[in-house]
Amino acid sequence: MRTAVYEQYGGPDVVRIAEAGVPEIGDTDVLVRVDATVVGASDGAGRSGTPRFARLFFGIARPKHPVLGSDFAGVVERVGGSVTRFVAGDRVFGTLAPISGAHAEYVNVSEHGAIVHVPEHVDQVEAVALVDGFLTALPFLRDGAQVRPGQTVLVNGASGTVGSAAVQLAKHFGATVVGVCSGSNESLVRSLGADRVIDYTCDDFTDARDEFDVVFDAVGKHSFGQARRALTPTGVYLTTVPSLAILLQAPFTRWFSRGRRAGILFTGLRSAKAKAADLALLVELVEAGALKPVIDRIVPFDDIVEAHRRVDTGHKAGSVVVAVTAARRPVPPQLRREAAS
Ligand SMILES: NC(=O)c1ccc[n+]([C@@H]2O[C@H](COP(=O)([O-])OP(=O)(O)OC[C@H]3O[C@@H](n4cnc5c(N)ncnc54)[C@H](OP(=O)(O)O)[C@@H]3O)[C@@H](O)[C@H]2O)c1
Known part of the structure; x- marks a missing residue:
């Protein structure tokens, strides 16, 4: 063969x-x-x-x-x-x-x-x-973020393999979905169910304050530190891309924070x-x-x-x-x- x-x-x-x-x-x-x-x-x-x-x-x-x-x-x-x-x-x-x-x-x-x-x-x-997109996005949104109806979920990298599955799943879970991608992919991301699209070449979602229950950075372009204030006071930031910072922040915020949390999963290892x-x-x-x-x-x-x-x-x-x-x-x-x- x-x-x-x-x-x-x-x-x-x-x-x-x-x-x-x-x-x-x-x-x-x-x-x-x-x-x-x-x-x-x-x-x-x-x-x-x-x-x-x-x-x-x-x-x-x-x-x-x-x-x-x-x-x-x-x-x-x-x-x-x-x-x-x-x-x-x-x-x-x-x-x-x-x-x-x-x-x-x-x-x-x-x-x-x-x-x-x-x-x-x-x-x-x-x-x-x-x-790949589904077997990654599902554990992040269902198990990591426990997305519920009525929440607002931001998906960064919404047009990628993981992001495009995440937009559809978050919508299926009843969330309001905000997708982040470049302008050329806006209509694709809207067609997947995103309620709003942010073009990262013009706007920075991390400028938002207390807005998102979940920030799922499917492409790992923003750190927890950068995304933190865009989260609601008990919001969750999740990333697919490992860094030393997230490997420390994930357990720390899980054990000690009553407010915003950070997390990462390694879904391929399930x-x-x-x-x-x-x-x-x-x-x-x-x-x-x-x-x-x-x-x-x-x-x-x-x-x-x-x-x-x-x-x-x-x-x-x-x-x-x-x-x-x-x-x-x-x-x-x-x-x-x-x-x-
Ligand atoms: N932790 C885990 O278990 C796990 C599992 C699977 C994958 N991963 C990791 O997840 C990452 C994503 O994988 P993927 O296959 O979904 O990636 P991908 O398909 O290559 O992502 C490409 C998309 O990202 C968008 N993008 C590029 N730069 C961006 C930026 N600065 N801001 C927002 N969006 C941007 C692009 O949109 P435009 O073209 O519009 O710019 C493009 O549509 C990879 O690093 C992969 O290794 C981790």
């Missing part, structure tokens, strides 16, 4: 297509022929080895795991003898995170892993585009069982029309280097999907971001 491999840290060009053996499956495993995967921000971090502390996870001197990619959608090729939930031919999607290996034509997943059936009326490209349960919820929400994928672009597997380049810009809108065996096709208009470049 074909895989995308990298053997040293660096720019997008360190990735190349190589041949490898199809994975062996065990008794409780499912072999999935991957139709679509994504290149996400964590793949960019793994490929470049930045920030440097990421190498504690990806490998100190050189990458430990030559194949990146966690999220997959495809068709079950065959199953182990004890598998009961899936049969060959099922359309499935999910994630291997925190391990990688999905930038390949086949992945081997435990049937007890983070894998579920693709909902009817959704194809594999659409399904895979939802995984158990496969928890992720599988959340993927089942994702399917329900998609079927109910409460959640739709946002696809920046679809890149053929042979051009995966271009997908890395796009992710490195820090300005993708939604997910960069890699069509592995799925034929390259145009993004349907209802999924396309408004300002596609």
Whole structure:
């Protein structure tokens, strides 16, 4: 089978297509022929080895795991003898995170892993585009911030993979949603349900006072210190991006503050069982029309280097999907971001 491999840290060009053996499956495993995967921000971090502390996870001197990619959608090729939930031919999607290996034509997943059936009326490209954003935004908003109806939630980076899922989820939870992005993505973010959009190139949301019950900085561009006064007196600031400050502020404000709190989660490290349960919820929400994928672009597997380049810009809108065996096709208009470049 074909895989995308990298053997040293660096720019997008360190990735190349190589041949490898199809994975062996065990008794409780499912072999999935991957139709679509994504290149996400964590793949960019793994490929470049930045920030440097990421190498504690990806490998100190050189990458430990030559194949990146966690999220997959495809068709079950065959199953182990004890598998009961899936049969060959099922359309499935999910994630291997925190391990990688999905930038390949086949992945081997435990049937007890983070894998579920693709909902009817959704194809594999659409399904895979939802995984990272949803499995990140849901724990942040539901568990970290405990978003309730009537609250005001600000999502910074509202047009990104995590932000676009967060806007839709916060709306689903009954919040008033304020999205922050550049002006070119305003109509996209409004179409996802944002009640108000702040263009960060003109206005700074941290100038607000006592306004937001939750500030979810999905792109980690503002610190707790900067966002603090924009929070209501008992408001919560959450960020996806680790820093020394937030690693200290999170426990400190949790234990000692009766007022504003700060927090960070590492959602990729959650158990496969928890992720599988959340993927089942994702399917329900998609079927109910409460959640739709946002696809920046679809890149053929042979051009995966271009997908890395796009992710490195820090300005993708939604997910960069890699069509592995799925034929390259145009993004349907209802999924396309408004300002596609
Ligand atoms: N902690 C965790 O468990 C966890 C899990 C998943 C991801 N992450 C991290 O979360 C971060 C976000 O990932 P992602 O894939 O959602 O990112 P992304 O899709 O690359 O985010 C890009 C978006 O951010 C917007 N943006 C860029 N600069 C901005 C600024 N200064 N202010 C507001 N918006 C800005 C861009 O909008 P414009 O183009 O309009 O500028 C673009 O649409 C990454 O660092 C990733 O590693 C953490």
